[in-house]
Amino acid sequence: MAKRLWAVFMARNIEFIRDRTALIWSLFFPLLLILAFAFAFSDDARESQHVAVFGTQPDTGFFQLKHITWHPVTDLDVGKNKISRHQYDLLINTNTQQFWYNPDSTKGYFLSQILSTKGFKQNTIEGEAIRYVHWVIPGIITMNMMFSALYGVGFVIIRYRKIGVLKRLKATPLSAFEFLTAQVLSRLAVILVTSILVFLCVAWVIDFPMRGSYLDLLILYGIGSLSMISLGLIFASRIANEEMANGVLNLITWPMILLSGIWFSVDNLHPSIQTIAHLLPLTHITEGARAIMIDGQGLWEIADNLLFCVATAVLFLAIGAYWFVWDQQ
């Protein structure tokens, strides 16, 4: 079994490495996207002031000021963390008449000067600003992983089925389990290697701050990739042609691109949409990657995200293997 699995694994790897278009696209697409964002959001200028409010927000005085975006928060620590990252300019606790700001934030400083005259107690939280490009990098890397997993496995298997490669392999002692495992492992290796290369290039080009453990990130990406690849297997299990596959894969990828917090925080979505977003594996991979890379958290802190990815990987793999057919009789 190991010999057959290894043979198919190696054949798929050789095919990917020699397919220059696929190789270049896997590496350069995410890099180009990140560099474009780095350029577009280079000064991170925001028109509006962002003030978070913990407790009931009055509708008088300071709280009636224009050109302020108000963010109700239910967890004071989350709000403080965002102050440290310059994601909020000010955090006000209306219950205790206190506020927090980051002295390195220009907007936070001016808002604090206004609010301190209203009898609120002033607190400071220090921390380096998170540029939008830094915030979006984990999302882009996970998005690239999603494309690589779904198209690199799903699409390839469907093409194999269409042109008759699967039919030929069916006529050998190779089992469906061995074939699928080899495809999953091959794509997992590809995703991890390309993600590491993209990460290194990004770190080199735009001085990306990495606060967590590289090993934790690798583990998260490994488990996350398995979940996404297994999702690809479900769609590869039966579809007979690339045209249909394209439609189905678009149907899966677009909601994930829009709802998984790649471009904006899931916290800003309507609560019902947030619930849907948290049913998508990509949301958990993106959240976990941000927690490690930006907040310096460890595996224990992102255990929920990891468990979700493990559960979906097992579920999707089981469904994909059960439904798999070599060819359409």
Place this chain on the structure above:
Amino acid sequence: MPQPILAAHNLVKHYKTLCAVDNVSLELTEGHCLGLLGPNGAGKTTTIEMLEGIVTPTTGEVLYQGNALGKAFRNQAGIMFQATALQDYITVKESLVLFSQLYPNTVPLEQLIETCTLQSFLHQDNRKLSGGQRQRLLLALALANDPTVLFLDEPTTGLDPQARRNLWTLIDTVKTQGKAILLTTHYMDEAYQLCDELVIMDHGKIIAQDTPQALLQQHFSESILQLPAAALPNNITLTEVRLKHHTERTEILTKNIDTTIKELQSQNISLAQLQIREHTLDDLFLEITGHELRQ
């Protein structure tokens, strides 16, 4: 009578309302090449794919060495499909290595390369092979596990005459190694050259089965005299013959060549361009499957 390596009993295959194969039974024995012939849509490929274990019969069974098709069959069967794609960007040698690693018992790579004369394009990408090279590679892949039973589904379709004859030589070599071969083909000369026994199918059923010589003898007792159409007048009278008129030639089917030639000479017919031939498998094929164009 040698024990069959592969035996199919009463195979039936329905696709929705279409009955593609209807009650087909046949056997393959060691060192024997069985040819499966029939017009397009006769059910040849469905039959061979049921024998290969690729398509599941609606009813009936296929036994390999007395047992249902299983792991032993997969390990010992060599298959060359009518249309097989290989992975892109893989070389001939890498394809051979891949397939060799899928089987427990294999032919040494060097022997495989030599048998199928792959040396000159061993490091070439699968996508860049000529038709003949590609078929030789596919045959090599089918032989990688040193099979006891070999399925060849139209192995020479689309090849030029040299490449076809080259592949015939290879298949002949394989036959001498004692393997049981099932061959489907559209080429009657190929069937005549390679097959020990023929099965002719039409509309999903076997309509004739025997050795090529026996089939010819069963269906034809006449010889054919061919003359240019212009050489024979319209009012010619010949005894105990059948005439077949074609655009440029006329065929005289007779059981007694000497008598017919004497009759032609007595009527001052020029025999300068006379050709005498026996019936071929092409004639047999048309005789028993009809002349109409199949969809």
